[in-house]
Amino acid sequence: MDGIHDLGGRHGFGGSLAEREEQAFHADWERRVFGINLLLMAQGCFPIDAMRHALERIEPVTYLTAGYYGRWLIGVEQLIAEAGGRPRAGSVPDPTARRATQASPRFALGSAVRARNLHPPGHIRLPGYARGRRGTVVLQQGAWVLPDTNAHGRGECPEHVYAVRFEGRELWGEDAEPGSCVHLDLFESYLEPA
Amino acid sequence: MSEHEVDPLALRAEALEALLSEQGIVSADAIDAVIEQYEHDIGPMNGARVVARAWVDAGYKERLLRDGTAAMAELGFGGAQGEHMVVVENSPEVHNVVVCTLCSCYPWPVLGLPPAWYKEPAYRSRVVREPRVVLAEFGLVLPEDVQVRVWDSSAEIRYLVLPERPAGTEGLSEEELAALVHRDAMIGVARVEAPR
Numbered sequence: 546m547d548g549i550h551d552l553g554g555r556h557g558f559g560g561s562l563a564e565r566e567e568q569a570f571h572a573d574w575e576r577r578v579f580g581i582n583l584l585l586m587a588q589g590c591f592p593i594d595a596m597r598h599a600l601e602r603i604e605p606v607t608y609l610t611a612g613y614y615g616r617w618l619i620g621v622e623q624l625i626a627e628a629g630g631r632p633r634a635g636s637v638p639d640p641t642a643r644r645a646t647q648a649s650p651r652f653a654l655g656s657a658v659r660a661r662n663l664h665p666p667g668h669i670r671l672p673g674y675a676r677g678r679r680g681t682v683v684l685q686q687g688a689w690v691l692p693d694t695n696a697h698g699r700g701e702c703p704e705h706v707y708a709v710r711f712e713g714r715e716l717w718g719e720d721a722e723p724g725s726c727v728h729l730d731l732f733e734s735y736l737e738p739a
Numbered sequence: 740m741s742e743h744e745v746d747p748l749a750l751r752a753e754a755l756e757a758l759l760s761e762q763g764i765v766s767a768d769a770i771d772a773v774i775e776q777y778e779h780d781i782g783p784m785n786g787a788r789v790v791a792r793a794w795v796d797a798g799y800k801e802r803l804l805r806d807g808t809a810a811m812a813e814l815g816f817g818g819a820q821g822e823h824m825v826v827v828e829n830s831p832e833v834h835n836v837v838v839c840t841l842c843s844c845y846p847w848p849v850l851g852l853p854p855a856w857y858k859e860p861a862y863r864s865r866v867v868r869e870p871r872v873v874l875a876e877f878g879l880v881l882p883e884d885v886q887v888r889v890w891d892s893s894a895e896i897r898y899l900v901l902p903e904r905p906a907g908t909e910g911l912s913e914e915e916l917a918a919l920v921h922r923d924a925m926i927g928v929a930r931v932e933a934p935r
Contacts (some may be wrong), residue, residue: 552864553840553891559861562876581756581780597842599852613858615748623745631762641822642895670893672840686896702834706894722871727889
């Protein structure tokens with residue numbers, strides 16, 4: 546979904562990192578939320594993809610003001626509500642995400658690819674800044690559970706994932722910093738030959 | 740917020756824990772154990788051991804760059820959020836830096852939990868667009884001829900930066916080298932400096 550979480554390359558979302566905050570937790574309740582979420586994931590109550598999508602669905606102002614563990618709390622409350630108020634251990638048989646596949650990778654190392662112009666209303670792990678942009682396959686990462694389907698209970702549908710290098714100028718135009726590039730790990734169905 | 744006001748999120752967290760405890764899905768002890776593990780046993784000291792080993796053992800470094808997951812498992816590191824590790828090497832020509840723009844993915848088994856700034860919109864939005872400016876704000880000014888490679892962790896693969904070994908550390912032991920390696924250098928927002 547084209548949501549507030551998709552922050553890469555946006556202007557106006559915070560100033561200099563010369564002044565920055567370090568500590569992982571700001572309050573004890575954040576520690577508790579972290580522990581609870583890890584236990585729920587480890588017991589296979591929810592797929593991590595559903596959890597990420599629950600965070601993406603948080604209303605934008607709240608997303609930006611609740612803090613990281615505030616988002617985790619609101620997200621897990623939502624998932625529990627959607628599970629009828631009671632999470633069930635073992636709902637996710639295998640919480641790991643790497644899968645064996647018989648399918649050969651469609652794109653070879655060094656292939657020129659383009660990120661497709663995809664805008665589904667549901668979960669997707671293709672950042673907006675890369676859509677429609679051309680890049681080069683630099684790593685074949687094996688096959689992985691597809692977040693787009695798994696987040697919505699529509700199956701694991703494993704696909705090959707590729708690290709794709711995008712030159713700064715391709716992403717940001719003439720104002721890009723010289724000599725910079727960005728890599729993304731993209732699912733096969735996000736890509737087409739360029 | 741005054742000292743008499745209670746953060747509403749704190750109350751909601753308490754209610755969540757009470758509900759899940761009553762349902763028998765989590766217990767206070769199990770939550771404590773997870774927190775204890777991540778606050779004390781898992782952290783950048785793990786990644787520092789990986790880096791120091793790579794600096795002193797060329798065979799290990801070769802394995803680490805070829806298959807980060809297996810090489811880290813040799814030292815006993817792996818698990819949640821480190822299921823598949825890729826190590827990217829800095830050199831005089833290339834500097835690598837890691838981010839997750841969509842959420843805040845981070846290699847927990849070797850770096851522990853991310854610092855606040857890693858999860859904030861400023862870092863997530865800016866480091867892909869203007870990495871040199873962001874790195875300069877961290878105190879790392881890169882020469883123009885150094886290529887900056889940003890790794891945006893958009894799937895389940897997690898990245899660790901292998902920093903350059905600083906000059907003047909030839910006489911140090913693996914343990915002494917590990918003590919020099921810090922979290923920011925393995926995220927890629929800093930270099931490892933030689934001891935003064």
